[in-house]
Amino acid sequence: MTTVNMTVNGKAVSGNIPDNTLLSEFLRENLRLTGTHIGCDTSQCGACVVHINGMPVKSCSTLAVSLDGAEVLTIEGLTKGGKDAELHPMQVAFNDNHGLQCGFCTPGMIMTGIDMVKRYKAEGKDLTSDAIRAELEGNICRCTGYHNIVKSIEDAATKM
Amino acid sequence: MSTGIGARVKRKEDKRFTTGKGKYTDDIRNDNQAYAAFVRSTHAHANIKGIDASAALAMDGVIEVLDGHQLTGDGIGNIICGWAVTSKDGSPMNMGAWSALATSKARYVGDAIAVVIAETQAQARIAAEAVVVDYEELPAIAHVMKAMAEDAPNIHENAPGNLIYDWELGDEALADAGLASATHITTLDLTNNRLSPNPMEPRVAIATYDDAEEHYTLHTTSQNPHVARLLLSAFYQVAPENKLRVIAPDVGGGFGAKIYVYPEEITCLWASMRTNRSIKWTSDRSEAFLTDAHGRDHVTTAKMGFDDNHKIVGFKVDTVANLGAYMSLFSSSVPTYLYATLLSGQYNIQNLHCNVRTYYTNTVPVDAYRGAGRPEATYVMERMMETAARELDMDPAELRRINFIQTFPHQTPMLMAYDAGDFPKILEMAQDAADIAGFAARKTEAAGRGKLRGIGYSTFIEACGLAPSQAAGSLGAGVGLWESAEVRVNPVGSIEILTGSHSHGQGHETTFAQIVADRFDIPIESVSIVHGDTDKVQFGMGTYGSRSAPVGMSAVVKAMDKVEAKVKKIAAHTLEAAEEDIVIEGGQVKVAGTDKAMGWHEVGLAAYIAHNLPEGMEPGLKETAFFDPVNFSFPSGAFICEVEVDPDTGVTEIIKFTAADDFGTIINPMIVEGQVHGGVTQGIGQALLEQVVYDDDGQLLTGSYMDYTMPRAADIPFFDVSHHETPSPNNPLGVKGCGEAGAIGSPPAVINAITDAIGNNNLAMPATPQAVWRAIQATKSVAAE
Ligand code: FES
Ligand code: FES
Numbered sequence: 001m002t003t004v005n006m007t008v009n010g011k012a013v014s015g016n017i018p019d020n021t022l023l024s025e026f027l028r029e030n031l032r033l034t035g036t037h038i039g040c041d042t043s044q045c046g047a048c049v050v051h052i053n054g055m056p057v058k059s060c061s062t063l064a065v066s067l068d069g070a071e072v073l074t075i076e077g078l079t080k081g082g083k084d085a086e087l088h089p090m091q092v093a094f095n096d097n098h099g100l101q102c103g104f105c106t107p108g109m110i111m112t113g114i115d116m117v118k119r120y121k122a123e124g125k126d127l128t129s130d131a132i133r134a135e136l137e138g139n140i141c142r143c144t145g146y147h148n149i150v151k152s153i154e155d156a157a158t159k160m
Numbered sequence: 161m162s163t164g165i166g167a168r169v170k171r172k173e174d175k176r177f178t179t180g181k182g183k184y185t186d187d188i189r190n191d192n193q194a195y196a197a198f199v200r201s202t203h204a205h206a207n208i209k210g211i212d213a214s215a216a217l218a219m220d221g222v223i224e225v226l227d228g229h230q231l232t233g234d235g236i237g238n239i240i241c242g243w244a245v246t247s248k249d250g251s252p253m254n255m256g257a258w259s260a261l262a263t264s265k266a267r268y269v270g271d272a273i274a275v276v277i278a279e280t281q282a283q284a285r286i287a288a289e290a291v292v293v294d295y296e297e298l299p300a301i302a303h304v305m306k307a308m309a310e311d312a313p314n315i316h317e318n319a320p321g322n323l324i325y326d327w328e329l330g331d332e333a334l335a336d337a338g339l340a341s342a343t344h345i346t347t348l349d350l351t352n353n354r355l356s357p358n359p360m361e362p363r364v365a366i367a368t369y370d371d372a373e374e375h376y377t378l379h380t381t382s383q384n385p386h387v388a389r390l391l392l393s394a395f396y397q398v399a400p401e402n403k404l405r406v407i408a409p410d411v412g413g414g415f416g417a418k419i420y421v422y423p424e425e426i427t428c429l430w431a432s433m434r435t436n437r438s439i440k441w442t443s444d445r446s447e448a449f450l451t452d453a454h455g456r457d458h459v460t461t462a463k464m465g466f467d468d469n470h471k472i473v474g475f476k477v478d479t480v481a482n483l484g485a486y487m488s489l490f491s492s493s494v495p496t497y498l499y500a501t502l503l504s505g506q507y508n509i510q511n512l513h514c515n516v517r518t519y520y521t522n523t524v525p526v527d528a529y530r531g532a533g534r535p536e537a538t539y540v541m542e543r544m545m546e547t548a549a550r551e552l553d554m555d556p557a558e559l560r561r562i563n564f565i566q567t568f569p570h571q572t573p574m575l576m577a578y579d580a581g582d583f584p585k586i587l588e589m590a591q592d593a594a595d596i597a598g599f600a601a602r603k604t605e606a607a608g609r610g611k612l613r614g615i616g617y618s619t620f621i622e623a624c625g626l627a628p629s630q631a632a633g634s635l636g637a638g639v640g641l642w643e644s645a646e647v648r649v650n651p652v653g654s655i656e657i658l659t660g661s662h663s664h665g666q667g668h669e670t671t672f673a674q675i676v677a678d679r680f681d682i683p684i685e686s687v688s689i690v691h692g693d694t695d696k697v698q699f700g701m702g703t704y705g706s707r708s709a710p711v712g713m714s715a716v717v718k719a720m721d722k723v724e725a726k727v728k729k730i731a732a733h734t735l736e737a738a739e740e741d742i743v744i745e746g747g748q749v750k751v752a753g754t755d756k757a758m759g760w761h762e763v764g765l766a767a768y769i770a771h772n773l774p775e776g777m778e779p780g781l782k783e784t785a786f787f788d789p790v791n792f793s794f795p796s797g798a799f800i801c802e803v804e805v806d807p808d809t810g811v812t813e814i815i816k817f818t819a820a821d822d823f824g825t826i827i828n829p830m831i832v833e834g835q836v837h838g839g840v841t842q843g844i845g846q847a848l849l850e851q852v853v854y855d856d857d858g859q860l861l862t863g864s865y866m867d868y869t870m871p872r873a874a875d876i877p878f879f880d881v882s883h884h885e886t887p888s889p890n891n892p893l894g895v896k897g898c899g900e901a902g903a904i905g906s907p908p909a910v911i912n913a914i915t916d917a918i919g920n921n922n923l924a925m926p927a928t929p930q931a932v933w934r935a936i937q938a939t940k941s942v943a944a945e
Contacts, residue, residue, distance in 0.1 A: 028186075035179070038444075040865050042865050044864070045360065100178065101665035102412045104361040106177050133874040137872060140872060
């Protein structure tokens with residue numbers, strides 16, 4: 001067991017956890033932040049993507065104890081919450097463009113989408129639909145055929 | 161903006177999913193939670209000589225280890241197949257016994273043998289590894305063509321030769337005579353590759369026994385919670401229906417795999433009672449590959465004869481289907497009544513015969529996966545048409561046109577009475593959208609870059625809206641396939657719709673609300689949809705077979721008819737007018753042509769306050785209905801796929817995919833298009849990427865996303881989707897169902913396009929780069945000879 005301290009969605013949290021606890025388990029089971037999903041056991045599907053210190057990471061492949069002092073952002077942290085809280089432009093775009101069906105892949109898609117838009121903007125590169133498809137290499141959706149996910153990210157990119 | 165029928169209303173359910181607030185089964189954790197892990201057979205076929213759980217029982221956190229002898233000893237019944245298919249000699253199908261935990265014999269890798277219950281999931285999983293099973297290994301069969309061999313090992317005692325049934329449909333003598341009269345015969349051997357459905361949310365079950373009430377609650381990832389309760393009660397004897405509540409909360413995709421009650425749900429319920437703990441089991445992806453019912457897996461030989469006018473004069477199909485180690489719930493119906501019945505396609509064929517033999521193998525059970533039988537039929541039909549056109553040196557669209565059914569209703573020789581359609585029209589729409597006229601120039605341009613361009617068609621029909629109960633019953637179905645609905649108008653005029661349909665991505669919370677907002681002309685925000693809980697919804701058959709719109713919504717419409725009648729009576733009484741003069745519009749209930757009106761909410765209030773109701777009227781405003789369709793609905797479509805193949809690498813790129821569909825009336829085009837995108841993508845996955853592989857010993861080689869290729873964003877193009885609406889006369893909304901069309905129609909379009917590009921028709925699915933490259937080399941060596 002190891003004690004770990006980190007900031008999750010702006011809040012300081014800590015836990016005394018077995019060393020082999022994955023970040024995805026720590027989020028889901030210890031913090032009960034169940035928006036981060038587990039879709040596979042080979043780090044292939046991306047349903048579990050969160051941001052760690054601003055970088056997108058598959059939380060199913062990261063040990064929680066290795067993140068002492070880290071800043072973690074999950075899908076729940078994108079909006080303040082509450083009745084009239086504003087949603088992140090990526091969240092709005094997924095609704096506007098029907099970028100989700102069952103919603104299981106969606107948290108990972110949104111977290112991945114936000115990162116790619118930010119990165120391309122920072123590098124001054126054009127986020128084309130082909131680039132979006134290539135960037136989604138690590139995210140699987142079984143419902144949407146990606147068409148509207150790509151449209152959603154394209155749309156959000158114009159608003160972020 | 162309109163929120164009624166035909167409007168592109170954005171989904172009401174999205175906010176919880178985009179903010180991480182969805183409530184999926186695995187997000188639930190009960191007080192008193194314990195965890196289950198299953199001990200699974202590592203052999204494809206083995207006698208179980210003994211189970212030693214002593215080491216596991218001594219491990220940290222382990223509460224109990226339970227096996228199949230205890231399970232059957234407690235009277236838990238075998239898992240059944242719910243559709244009886246009779247062999248052509250009149251004998252019943254050979255259903256082998258399937259216990260939720262195997263007792264004497266394991267029949268596939270992953271077959272559950274025992275369950276470990278522990279305080280944490282990790283403890284349960286580690287202890288499951290420590291349970292020692294003494295196996296006596298037996299020879300195994302993984303491939304269906306080996307199951308029928310003389311010396312094949314026998315998997316179920318009551319199925320000699322591993323045969324489950326040998327069934328036929330149509331008139332063989334007529335089909336033979338038709339073929340004998342033909343001036344051209346096309347023959348093809350086709351394999352429909354085995355697939356794993358792979359909803360992104362793995363299956364989960366949480367069973368909670370309440371000893372004080374002797375009551376069970378099951379939270380589970382189900383497409384049809386009431387069907388699950390019925391099976392668990394009436395057949396598996398877990399608990400009587402009034403003592404069992406099944407809740408399917410947010411479910412992360414189904415595609416067929418979540419229709420069935422699996423061993424895990426049964427075992428968790430029973431183990432919860434045995435341990436007096438709430439028991440949670442969460443599948444990981446590896447377990448999903450091992451245990452979720454697979455789809456397809458047919459081997460077929462087909463022969464089609466044409467006369468001088470290129471009309472089809474005879475069609476004979478011989479299919480062998482692999483049903484896996486046990487007969488899953490609908491497994492028997494998939495290669496028969498959901499397959500052979502659609503072998504007339506969009507064509508006028510009078511002389512038709514299909515024979516189907518199904519066999520056991522030492523693989524996971526095979527059952528319905530998106531499309532279920534209809535993709536297999538379409539693949540046969542549309543590969544035949546394209547091949548015949550090439551052999552006859554004809555335009556493949558023209559050969560189809562010559563044979564299209566032109567008038568409706570149309571009775572095929574394969575039981576089906578097609579309701580409505582306009583096949584030439586949708587083909588023309590697809591051809592225009594795909595710019596067929598410009599294809600030759602595009603092909604030349606691609607050739608200049610060293611690439612091979614090809615184009616392929618698929619014009620298909622499917623039977624959806626499962627199903628008229630009486631017809632289904634006469635064909636062997638164990639249940640009726642109606643749907644139920646309840647419309648509750650609250651005293652303030654807001655409405656709750658309780659439906660037996662289940663949404664696991666289809667957007668029912670939006671589309672079902674649309675038909676209500678449309679009907680009563682009220683804001684869509686005042687309509688809520690309740691589904692997925694047997695304590696709330698009276699009953700329901702659930703969601704599969706593209707049935708939620710044609711059957712589920714129709715039940716809502718029927719209940720709304722009753723509400724409307726009562727509303728009009730109340731308003732007529734209050735406003736002192738004739739019932740016939742009352743109209744509902746703009747949030748008001750009015751006397752037509754006057755300014756006399758009540759607000760919609762005032763009628764609701766009047767019904768509940770009940771101070772002034774018509775003589776003899778019961779208070780309240782709530783109606784229920786059951787809708788049983790008179791016929792299936794028959795969506796049809798024309799798909800065109802254009803590909804470019806790199807002859808050096810065999811890599812196929814889909815340049816353009818065009819889908820023109822006839823789904824009848826469309827409630828929400830945005831959602832319908834999304835269903836087509838997803839369905840076509842699964843079809844492209846089948847055609848290019850996906851394949852379940854077992855080795856000869858029955859070990860699963862494609863047990864993870866490292867080995868089983870899922871379609872990813874870069875594999876898939878944008879889609880060109882359009883619609884033509886010929887309303888179905890068989891339900892009040894004229895809807896036909898749209899969930900499966902994409903998966904049904906697309907695989908042959910893709911393969912027809914690739915075989916066109918490479919000039920070799922001998923190409924099986926999945927058309928991986930290696931397979932395509934080999935097919936190109938084969939053409940080269942033929943050319944060189
Ligand atoms: S759960 Fe992390 S990649 Fe699949
Ligand atoms: S929306 Fe269902 S997996 Fe993507």
